Amino acid sequence: MRKKKKITMKERTSPLHFGIVGATGLVGREVLKLLEERNFPIKSLSLFASQRSRGEKLSFRGRFHEVEPLSYSSFDRPLDCLIFSAGADVSREFAPMAMRCGIVVIDNSSTFRMSKEVDLVVPEVNGELLSKGKPEQGRVIANPNCSTIQLVMILKPLMKYGLKRVIVSTYQAVSGAGLEAKEELKTYSLLWLSDERTNRKSSVFAHPIAFSCLPHIDRFEENLYTFEEMKVIHETRKILSSPHLAITCTAVRVPVFDSHSESVNIEFEDDFDVEILKKDLESFKGVCVLDNPSNNVYPLNNNASGRDEVFVGRIRRDESVKSGLNVWVVSDNIRKGAALNAIQIAEKVFL
Ligand SMILES: NC(=O)c1ccc[n+]([C@@H]2O[C@H](COP(=O)([O-])OP(=O)(O)OC[C@H]3O[C@@H](n4cnc5c(N)ncnc54)[C@H](OP(=O)(O)O)[C@@H]3O)[C@@H](O)[C@H]2O)c1
Known part of the structure; x- marks a missing residue:
């Protein structure tokens, strides 16, 4: 696995290399819809799911994007941010590796929520925690349970x-x-x-x-x-x-x-x-x-x-x-x- 080159804020151009793990699921599809609705600045979009979805295509901003099976080589490309919505086992296996590659991981599973090193964030409630890290450094941020x-x-x-x-x-x-x-x-x-x-x-x-x-x-x-x-x-x-x-x-x-x-x-x-x-x-x-x-x-x-x-x-x-x-x-x-x-x-x- 290639270690991702660290980029500084100066080098960062505003649109992001963005990805969704679990893109074919209920949450993943809603993420896609919201990125479009909120006009989120995206330079490249990577969509991952299981082997079952290999070759499936999902529409984003008028263009179809092919879904790829998630694997250890999935992070060998420029990626700034990945939203994980594929269950606890997938997050446990792949999120730490993504973080080590310098990717900001936002995880929807329960895996890291109670970990002392991981912030559990609802932006309106405790969003101040998000200014702690630097976006160019890898990090896992946990999304709380829906209830x-x-x-x-x-x-x-x-x-x-x-x-x-x-x-x-x-x-x-x-x-x-x-x-x-x-x-x-x-x-x-x-x-x-x-x-x-x-x-x-x-x-x-x-x-x-x-x-x-x-x-x-x-x-x-x-x-x-x-x-x-x-x-x-x-x-x-x-x-x-x-x-x-x-x-x-x-x-x-x-x-x-x-x-x-x-x-x-x-x-x-x-x-x-x-x-x-x-x-x-x-x-x-x-x-x-x-x-x-x-x-x-x-x-x-x-x-x-x-x-x-x-x-x-x-x-x-x-x-x-x-x-x-x-x-x-x-x-x-x-x-x-x-x-x-x-x-x-x-x-x-x-x-
Ligand atoms: N639904 C909610 O209200 C809600 C709320 C908060 C958090 N969450 C969390 O979000 C996650 C997803 O929930 P969901 O409701 O979207 O579930 P879902 O509709 O069942 O979708 C699961 C997704 O995970 C993918 N996946 C499964 N195994 C995988 C693997 N080995 N590698 C890569 N991708 C894999 C599936 O891909 P395939 O289509 O290829 O199988 C699918 O895209 C869960 O952790 C859940 O606890 C859900």
Whole structure:
């Protein structure tokens, strides 16, 4: 493997040599779409996936780009930035090597998120961490879990009231489990409606997801929480620099195609005024308050899909404690929960 020549800021021309690992997946395709939408300056584009996608072509800015199988020689070309969206095993094997070649890696998997050496970033919340390194040096930056991202986006502007305890229950779309999961929900729903329930097994989830809520995302841990629930807990503490935050989570997969919803209960140290608190949320970049219950206005997963914002509504006091709040938070898990957040990181590092 050739060691990449280090380039200095002076040598850098503004458009980047950019790449996507997992380009054919749900997140990878959304990254491609967003790069185009946001007019991200690109000099060359490299698209990688598994052997299965060899030869597939994906359209970008009116031109088709061939997808290449990822291999150890994939980094023997000029590459400034690579977004990894191909699962934990691929990131574990290839991301450190890419970093050693001087590439800035933005990783969507859980592999490096809790590593002390790796920053876990939501640009609106702790984007200041991105100015630490130099873009011409290789680095791994971790993109948080989709459920964590939308949670910290509403917790950050409320930290001024002192977070005493957070209870989050997630209602997560099947798109969070990739393309195959979306296909399975479609097929099994049609079978169910045509009365052909049979006893088919799911190839993605522990049980068929059609018309069913599964309190099970990712593997079970020794403490009987799922790995998904523990990711939300640990990542939230890391991003908010609150290592002792009392936070608990129940993560549920629900039979909707897109966008995750969360019921969030927060207990504060200090008292608050609900109207001022709504303004705190409203004025935080990337958050949109949708809260007019008398007109049936509140965030809905179907309306959030394809949108960049984190939507929050059903804002009301928890009357069972001295200073408590209940909110309903919805966001597109593929966009802000993955692809958009990764591109915002790249924009902050390079542009
Ligand atoms: N979906 C979400 O809401 C979400 C949110 C945050 C983070 N993430 C993370 O993002 C990653 C991708 O998720 P996804 O939803 O896009 O999954 P997906 O739709 O199943 O796509 C997986 C992608 O990884 C590629 N891939 C698989 N094995 C590979 C290998 N050995 N070498 C190179 N590429 C390989 C696949 O290529 P082929 O098409 O060739 O198989 C495909 O492009 C995962 O780590 C996931 O945890 C997802």
